Amino acid sequence: MPVKNKRKLPAVEDQRIRKSKIPTFTARTLLHGHHAMVPEKTFSSKKCMAWFQQYAGPDHILGPEGMEKFCEDIGVEPENIVMLVLAWRLQAVNMGFFTKEEWLEGMSFLKCDSTERLQSKMEDLRSGLNDAALFKNIFRYAFDFARDKNQRSLDMDTAKSMLALLLERTWPLFPLFHQFLEQTKYKGMNKDQWYNVLEFSRTISTDLSNYDEDGAWPVLLDEFVEWQKTRPIAS
Known part of the structure; x- marks a missing residue:
């Protein structure tokens, strides 16, 4: 937000001004300059x-x-x-x-x-x-939030549900990845796999042409790529 030039006040007024008297304003109010500015209510x-x-x-x-x-x-x-x-x-x-x-x-x-x-x-x-950095924090938080605290991994049913919630709307390959998880031998997903699914969804093209087989991806994602080669590529 641009900083406005300060208006010089008379000396007498300066002595009467206190920070506690200056109201805060909601962002919505500030977007409409032609409206009267309404102070934001104090939190109780x-x-x-x-x-x-x-x-x-x-x-x-x-x-x-x-x-x-x-x-x-x-x-x-x-x-x-x-x-x-x-x-x-x-x-x-x-x-x-x-x-x-x-x-x-x-x-x-x-x-x-x-x-x-x-x-x-x-x-x-x-x-x-819609903020990439915030979404990454939310995605990572979701792993521990949904995990059974007696287990280090997220059980596969919960992992599939949470991934659908987080990635279905933005990752074109998600339906196929979900299908892969449905038939995989894995019973759960650990934190490293979980974190890498997000990075994979963000960096690997839908035709998998930029996937590096010698990269540091978890075996789970290597197996998905191999499985995907026998399926139609999402457009």
Whole structure:
């Protein structure tokens, strides 16, 4: 945003100005210069925690039942990718659960202390998926988020579901990769394989012409390329 030239104020006025008196403005308001500038509401931790308690159980954890009601109230399906982005912003550890600490810290970052304020941020959360660096962070986060914490790898059924959520809309080869995973001998996917799937989807052309067999790709992806040679190439 360009920096405007400061207007020099009379000395008497200078003495009366305090930073606490200067309102902050929403990005949406600043985009419309012909509208009156409306100060952004102050975030309230107390209000945020009261909001959390609407969904939390006796253990002060927002679990599956509370999550279903929460999603219904904000108008988003639990399987919608924006819920994964929200979980990433809250740095939630376990899929389907938010602790009060995760909720308060994440919602404080988002400046959301009510359903309405979170709904107003949904487009911003979705837009993060279009930023390559942010998407990479979300993709990597998804591995540990969805993983059974007693296992080091992601079971294959969960891996396929999460990859569909993250890559189906952007990777032309994903339908064939999903088909390959359906018939593969692998029962799970480790972190190195998971990370490399994203890099593969970003760097390897749909006709696989730039795939280097001597590269440092995991065996899983080498086997996919070999399997793919016997299938029609996606256009």
